[in-house]
Amino acid sequence: MSGRKVKKSLRLTLSYIVLVIMVIGSVYPALWVILGSVRPGKSLYSKSLIPSSFTLEHYRELFTSKSYMFGSWYMNTLKISIISMLIGIVLTLLTSYAVSRFRFRGRQTALSTVLILGMFPGFMSMIAIYLLLKEFHLLDTHLALIIVYAAGAPLGGTFIAKGFLDTIPRSLDEAARIDGASNFTIFTRIILPLSRPMLTYMALTQFVGPWVDFIFAKMVLRSKEKWTVAVGLYDMVSSNTNSNFTLFAAGAVLIALPITILFMFLQRLLVEGLTSGASKG
Amino acid sequence: MDRYRNKATILSLISMGLGQIYNRQFIKGFVYLLIEAYAIIYFSSNLGRSLWGIVTLGDTPRMRVNGKWIDGDHSIFILIQSLITILLLIIFVIIYIMNVRDARKTAEKRENGIQPNSFKQSIRYVLDYKFAQAFLTLPAIGILFFTVMPIIFMVMLAFTNYSAPNHIPPAKLIDWVGFDTFRDLISLKTWSHTFYGVLTWTIIWAVLSTVTTYFGGLLVALLINQKGIKFKGLWRTILIIPYAIPQLISLLVMRNMFNGQFGPVNQYLGYFGFGQLPWLTDPFWAKVTVIVVNMWVGIPVSMILIMGVLTTIPRDMYEAAEVDGASNYQKFRIVTLPMILFTTAPTLIAQFAGNINNFNAIFLLTSGNPVVGDYQYAGATDLLVTWLYKLTLDQNKYNMASAVGIIIFLIIASFSIYNYRRTKSFKEEDMIQ
Numbered sequence: 283m284s285g286r287k288v289k290k291s292l293r294l295t296l297s298y299i300v301l302v303i304m305v306i307g308s309v310y311p312a313l314w315v316i317l318g319s320v321r322p323g324k325s326l327y328s329k330s331l332i333p334s335s336f337t338l339e340h341y342r343e344l345f346t347s348k349s350y351m352f353g354s355w356y357m358n359t360l361k362i363s364i365i366s367m368l369i370g371i372v373l374t375l376l377t378s379y380a381v382s383r384f385r386f387r388g389r390q391t392a393l394s395t396v397l398i399l400g401m402f403p404g405f406m407s408m409i410a411i412y413l414l415l416k417e418f419h420l421l422d423t424h425l426a427l428i429i430v431y432a433a434g435a436p437l438g439g440t441f442i443a444k445g446f447l448d449t450i451p452r453s454l455d456e457a458a459r460i461d462g463a464s465n466f467t468i469f470t471r472i473i474l475p476l477s478r479p480m481l482t483y484m485a486l487t488q489f490v491g492p493w494v495d496f497i498f499a500k501m502v503l504r505s506k507e508k509w510t511v512a513v514g515l516y517d518m519v520s521s522n523t524n525s526n527f528t529l530f531a532a533g534a535v536l537i538a539l540p541i542t543i544l545f546m547f548l549q550r551l552l553v554e555g556l557t558s559g560a561s562k563g
Numbered sequence: 564m565d566r567y568r569n570k571a572t573i574l575s576l577i578s579m580g581l582g583q584i585y586n587r588q589f590i591k592g593f594v595y596l597l598i599e600a601y602a603i604i605y606f607s608s609n610l611g612r613s614l615w616g617i618v619t620l621g622d623t624p625r626m627r628v629n630g631k632w633i634d635g636d637h638s639i640f641i642l643i644q645s646l647i648t649i650l651l652l653i654i655f656v657i658i659y660i661m662n663v664r665d666a667r668k669t670a671e672k673r674e675n676g677i678q679p680n681s682f683k684q685s686i687r688y689v690l691d692y693k694f695a696q697a698f699l700t701l702p703a704i705g706i707l708f709f710t711v712m713p714i715i716f717m718v719m720l721a722f723t724n725y726s727a728p729n730h731i732p733p734a735k736l737i738d739w740v741g742f743d744t745f746r747d748l749i750s751l752k753t754w755s756h757t758f759y760g761v762l763t764w765t766i767i768w769a770v771l772s773t774v775t776t777y778f779g780g781l782l783v784a785l786l787i788n789q790k791g792i793k794f795k796g797l798w799r800t801i802l803i804i805p806y807a808i809p810q811l812i813s814l815l816v817m818r819n820m821f822n823g824q825f826g827p828v829n830q831y832l833g834y835f836g837f838g839q840l841p842w843l844t845d846p847f848w849a850k851v852t853v854i855v856v857n858m859w860v861g862i863p864v865s866m867i868l869i870m871g872v873l874t875t876i877p878r879d880m881y882e883a884a885e886v887d888g889a890s891n892y893q894k895f896r897i898v899t900l901p902m903i904l905f906t907t908a909p910t911l912i913a914q915f916a917g918n919i920n921n922f923n924a925i926f927l928l929t930s931g932n933p934v935v936g937d938y939q940y941a942g943a944t945d946l947l948v949t950w951l952y953k954l955t956l957d958q959n960k961y962n963m964a965s966a967v968g969i970i971i972f973l974i975i976a977s978f979s980i981y982n983y984r985r986t987k988s989f990k991e992e993d994m995i996q
Contacts, residue, residue, distance in 0.1 A: 290791070297786050304783060305801050307859065312808060314827065315816050325825075377702045384695030392699070397983060399710050401975045403920060403948050406968035407713030409720075409955055413643050414713070433705035465694040494811040497922075501956070513809055519815050520930075527819060538812040543809035546800070 302477040315538075319531035340532035351507055352514065352533060358424060359493055366428045367488040370435030374484060375477075376435040378443035379469060383455065400437045405497075412501055422504045430502075433494055447473065447481040485508055486548060511537050522558055571670035575663045582666025590682040594664050602655050607664060610652065613645035620723070624736050629947040639725065646716055650707065721745070721965035731959060744962045754963070757939040757950075762849070768925075769918040772857045779858050780865020782904065785895075787866075788873050790865065799870065806863035813926035817856045818843070821928075844933050846943035855945050857924050861914075872906045873899070912982040915971045916975045925949050947971050 319340055321333040344352040381393060411430060412421075420426040449472065458468050474481075492499070496512035503509050509517075515537060518530045575582025580595030621636025657968075680688060689697050721744055724730045725737045748754050787798050805813065821827050829839040832923040842852045871873045876899065884894045904911075925931060931945035931953065940958050941950045947967055954964035 294606070294789070296792050297789060297792060301783075301786055301792075301798055305798070308802055308805050308863075311813060311816050311820060312804060312861075314820070315812075373702045373705060376698045380695040380698040386695050389695075394980075394983075396706075397979070398976055399706065401972060401979050402710075402714050403951060403968050403971050404922075405948070405952050405955060406717040406965065406972075407710060408962065410643070410713030410716035411709060413639060413716075414708070417640065417643060429708055433709040433896070436702045436706060437710060460751060465690060490809065494809045496924075497952075515811070515815070518925075519818065527825075530815075530819075534812045534816060538808050541809050542804070542807045546803070 293378075303456070312542075315531045315534050318528055319535045321528055324427075324526050324528055328553050340528045341536070342503070343529060344532055350508075350514065350518070350529070350533075352511070352536075354507055355509050355511045355514045356536070358508060359512070362424050362427050362431070363489045363492040366431035366435075366492055367485055369432035370439070370488045371481065371484055372489075373432060374436045374439040374443055376483075377440045378447055379473060381440065382444045382447035383452070383473075396437060396440055408498060408501065411498075415502065421502060422508060423502075424508065426502050427492065427499060427510075430498065431488075431495075435488055439487070443477075443480055443484060444498060446477065479498060486544060490544075493537065493541060567670040568667055571666040572663060575666035579659060579662045582663070582670070586666060586669045588669065588679050588682070588685070591665075591685060598655075598658060606648075606652065606655070609644075609648045613648035616641040616645040617649070617903045620738060621732075621736050625734055635735050636736060638723075642719065643716065646719075647710060650712060651912055670826070717965045717968060720961050721969055723962055725961040726963060727959035740962075744966045746968050748963065753798065753939055756937060758967075759939050759942050760938060761936070761945055761947055764944070765919055765948075768850075768853070768921075768946060769915055771854050772845050772861065772918045772921070773911065773915045775854060775858050776861030777865050777907075777914070779862040780867075781869050783862060783866045784869040784873060785899075786967050788870065799866075802866060803863050805859050806867075808925045810860060813860065813929065814856065814923060817859075821852055821856075840852045843929055849929050849933055849944050853925060853928055856928055857921075860924065868907060868910060869903055872903050875906070876902050903971050908984075909982050912978055916978040916982070919975055919978075920948050920971065921944070921946065922948050922952070926952065926970050 317333055320336045320338065322335055322337045322339070344350055377396075381389060415421050415426045415430075420429075454472055455468050455478075458472055463471070492510065494512050496510075496516045499510045500513045500516070503513060511533070515530065515533050518526070518533060571582040571585050574585050578596065579590040579599040580597075583589075583592030583595055586592075620638040621641045623635035625635045626633050673679060714858050722739055722741060723737050724743070729735060730737045748758050762905045783802060786792070787795050787802075792798070820828050823829055823839065823841050823844050825841070828842065832839055840846050880898050880902075881894055884898055889897065925944055925946050926949050929942070929944045931942040931949045933944075934942045939946075940953050940960075945953070948971055951964045951967045951971070954960040954967065
């Protein structure tokens, strides 16, 4: 009997050790960036993880420096993210509501089309969109980004949103319809309030998209003062990787922190989204 | 008694809206007439040129007149404009058919003595019975112009010779070349060597990255889920952090950490007296690095997923196994593993397809480097999709890039469609209702 106990505690100890190692591995890079952003100087490396003195100089420099217009990048990104999120949510909701609640000719085809279109490598269409924007004189404008992000939103979000709407019992709609509610009333009074978890999830993903997209934004936005934070940050790393790491770290913290906190906060929702998507097989 | 019907049909065939006006639906008819008027103006000035454009892609090259360069046709703009016009034409034809159908239907009702709907009633009808279609119009237009049109455009490019240095407008014209680009990609030594090399690595990468993150996640989930482990929620929350940090940040940070000269990883290795490793500069080690870093990013996702599945396994299955005297390992092998694999199979395939296209993981970390000498514009860690990016944005080999894109699409689409078709959510969609 005691042999079994020893074995059990050995197993638990081993598990704890593995878990601790994994925790260190998961947290270390994030910690390293946060501490790097408050470390004096510009160097990438320090012997100790905890710096000997702290400074907020790098954060100040981001917003005051002539070559890094971080303040305006931040505002640009905020503007683009919020507007394209709002339009994108409306479009995604329209699409998913229609395919979830109504049966019409060509519905199955439309669904498969959306699925297949979503698989196309993004860059293939990027060049064409670039030329299209050029044709309409929209290059180097934020409007271009907003239009493209919002127009692409239904492709990415429809399936998840539809999956969620499918779980709202249809008897609710039917009851309302008997009471004389129109489709529109049903949508605004029943579906929307019940979709709050899904809306939160969608808002988050749609908002984060523009924050972290640098490829397309980089292609469209030519002048530096119109850049988004992602473009600015990528530029910082690809052009002078080692000369100014601490400044990059400060920028990274400013972008990552709000999003990471949001994600942690909404973790349960994400977990549900992921698992409910999986357990249908 | 079918004279209303035929008259309305013929009138609306002659011009949009006439049928409706004949049916005394004046506002609707007027709207249709306006659309038609606009369309006639638009197409009469554009359609001929579009058809010419899509066939010839322009025929006047840039010329030197009196010592000055005069721009000729810009093949790419011509192609785009033609495409837009043709798409608009298709939309117009659809509206036209709708118009004829509508006029005929309304006239039919009139024959049966039913008053045609007033404009207000028509709108009401659409909201009640054609709600889905009305709802879908706006998103559909967005998707048509920002997704479908670009894809058609890029597919067409694969059949042209649009590439640097000899066929880049406005200096030069481009032409249709049929399947030449694909033939070059597969049989021309310089291209095919790169193509097969990159393709092989893409598949190795997709398999390894999917398997490592999946089983890594499985391991962590099982560790946390063991009987006797305390603070389960806390472990999970901390281990989820890599998933919550945007990849743009975490991968750029990793790029710094694994930097051969300045990166802390090598500095620590040196500090503890180990040799330094060429993490991102040696082809083999660069491949190891991207796989390892991808595990860091991907394990949390699998962990969440598998923890979710673990909670759904019925307890009595374990109890039955215990009665039969199964050991822990046997319980895992006979109950846990099959259940998890069965439930997550679709996700696994989806992840595999996603990894074939995993642009971020490669581009942000290594940019596809280190460069391989005998490759055409590709590096050791380049996936097909990052190679495609380099071919377009750095090298302007648009036709080759489009061909590669089509091939990627075919690979991914076949996996995903297979996957989608076999899931229950597709087959038995209405079960939940």
